[in-house]
Amino acid sequence: MVDGSDDGSAERLQKMAEADADLRVIVLPENRGKGGRYSRASTKPRGSAKRTS
Numbered sequence: 001m002v003d004g005s006d007d008g009s010a011e012r013l014q015k016m017a018e019a020d021a022d023l024r025v026i027v028l029p030e031n032r033g034k035g036g037r038y039s040r041a042s043t044k045p046r047g048s049a050k051r052t053s
Helices: 009-019 033-042
Strands: none
Touching: none
């Protein structure tokens, strides 16, 4: 998940996701903090496992 970063990480991660079907990138337009990230990620589960850090 990329939350408002303008360092090019969203674009790099999206390129990686194109080559890896198991990688999904969620891009938020602004930094919403840890709680905002968890809230957004919990609305987009896929599969039986979810990894957060």
